[in-house]
Amino acid sequence: MNGAHTLLQALLDNGVDVCFTNPGTSEMHTVAALDRVPGMRPVLCLFEGVATGAADGYGRMTGRPACTLLHLGPGLANGLANLHNARRARTPVVNVVGDHALLHKPYDSPLESDIDALAGAVSGWVRRTRDVAALGSDVAEAVARAEEGQVATLIVPADVTWEHTPPQEAVPAGPGTFPDAGEDRIAFVLATGEPTVILLGGDATRERGLRAAARIAAATGARLLCETFPARLERGGGLPEIERLGYLPETADAQLAGARHLVLAGAASPVSFFAYPHRASDLVPEGCDVHQLLGKGVGSPADALEWLAGQLEGIGAPAAPELPRPERPGRPTGALTAESAAQAVGALLPEGAIVVDEANTSGLWLPAATAGAPRHDWLALTGGAIGQGLPVATGAALACPDRPVLCLESDGSAMYTLQALWTQAREGLNVTTVVFDNRAYAVLGMELRQAGGGERGGALFDLSRPPLDFAALAEGMGVPAARAATADEFGALLERGLAEPGPFLVDCVVPRVV
Structure with missing residues (x-):
């Protein structure tokens, strides 16, 4: 055993x-x-x-x-x-x-x-x-x-x-032990055209860093990724759309496959969130050299990217690379799923919105569906400790009272800090909360299957016995709420919540993705 x-x-x-x-x-x-x-x-x-x-x-x-x-x-x-x-x-x-x-x-x-x-x-x-x-x-x-x-x-x-036998504890070199070659060396590496990935974090996920990174990619063919859970990612409205590094190690492996160089611009060297049997924790592909961008003290990650873009102008880094024209998805009808809900969010997201994302598995379609929306900020689950969404949305609404806040929340995570709704009602905060109600800790069900678990363990991730009534829970704390069971109902309720001042909650009943 x-x-x-x-x-x-x-x-x-x-x-x-x-x-x-x-x-x-x-x-x-x-x-x-x-x-x-x-x-x-x-x-x-x-x-x-x-x-x-x-x-x-x-x-x-x-x-x-x-x-x-x-x-x-x-x-x-x-x-x-x-x-x-x-x-x-x-x-x-x-x-x-x-x-x-x-x-x-x-x-x-x-x-x-x-x-x-x-x-x-x-x-x-x-x-x-x-x-x-x-x-x-x-x-x-x-x-x-x-x-x-x-x-x-x-x-x-x-x-x-x-383990069946005692594991051997080891201390590998780990990320961050690579030599620091400096920005001039990185400019040379990029100019060679060897397969390169630039991983963005810190202020590189804000407008200046994104535009500079897009110039570098246009000149060199480098691929751009950002951290899995960026603290604040500026998106939409003609900004470069940056793919996020996958949460699952298999996804990250596919994204980084074939890279000869990995340039870290405000991000840590990528590692898996958890260890798995017979898998390496370090996600850097074998044979890939890792370069830390901030070697010369040129300032923030965005400053360093702008400096690099300037160095690469001689090989064609454009001042403003052409970007795909933003397009919103159509407003969905019919069945309500995580995918159709994402389309509704993309169709209705207002200018200047602050999106707090703790949708977890139900959020898989959100990045693509909202890429063509008006300018907005995206705040992600930085440390992986669930229960962040509702409190962060509360604080963001207090910090930016003139901007609409949309909190995209999974049902299991919502139950950690549901009391934040009461504070939103008390302070009259302009927060629209969408609870993706699939009645499960779906990501953990997936992890359990990988670990060989069965029915008794699976019951620990089932939230349907009894089902949670998020509309009633919100109403009980002074937040108006309603339940959506179709895409048409969800679109109408989301539009209502975004249009009305003060807090509002939509209980979005969707099937499990995983």
Whole structure:
């Protein structure tokens, strides 16, 4: 049996048979093992603070520990307040936190954090398991320490749950260790015409950087990509449309395939969000040289791109490259799907809008559908910790009261911070929220299938029992709302929300993409 099976069986052997959880990719093999270890009762919670509070209540009433299963540092951080209460109550709790695989940690991927420090604030005992051979005894000690009346936190790297034998911890060179050749060297590389990808981040995803990057691409044939989740990407209205690096490593591999050079303009060297068995964490293709653009201190990434474009004028970098004429999609009719909803957004997005994107799997068609819309800003899920959308939209509306804010939110993520709707109502903020209601953590269902999971684990990502009524939830917090079940209804409600001042929510009922 693998480490995930060992983990669950060891918990059962030590009297822990209830697990309150909101898991993610690093815990997926443990979820998959539920079908092979039927004695463990998993209980899905829509926020980690609910999971940790439920474990506290269970322990107070039974006198024995339940366990939690939390996702990395952000998941633990979301549960800290109720772990603090459990600590003060001297409740027995076994707090299991999944971490990145040991081989993945040196790459500092977006969800990397200091889990040990976070856990130490609320735990009487903390241990990090480093190989599967120690997992059973570490679980036994965690349960024993919890039964003394404290929170015992066991940190389990993902590859410990994969392995049948102890994994070897290694510290690869990792991204960022490449030599810094400077902008003049990069100009030479670009001028050679060898296959090159320029990866944009920072202020390179704003207008100056985008236009300079487009000039460079027109002169050299370099391909342009931007970070998977840019903090602020200016789009539409005749700006260059930049493809985002794929979230899935298979997608990113295809985008970077054949590159001989990778130029980083305000972006970090690309790594996968998570580790997977038998896959490298570093996404840079073999034989590809990585160049950091800011080698001479010429300023910001946008400044450096403008300097490079000027250096390349001799080989044809145009002052203003011709860009495709922006075109909006037609307003859709008929069935409401994630794709037709994206077409409606593209057809109706107003000038100057701020789009906050946490649509996740339902957002796959949004970039293409909105490329021809009027000028707007796109704010993405930078660190990968879900629950960002509604609060970020609230802050953006306060910062820019004269601009419409459109929050594109997935249903699972919405439940993390739904209280932001109340603040929007209280402050009268001009935010239109679209909840893509597919009644699932769809991306995690996909990850579970890759990990070999079955029906019991899959139930943890099903949000249909009972179904959530987002229109009623919004109304209960003072935000007008309505549900759309067809593309025609969705277009009409979206148009209404964007036209009326103040907050409005559309419950957009769509089938699962994945």
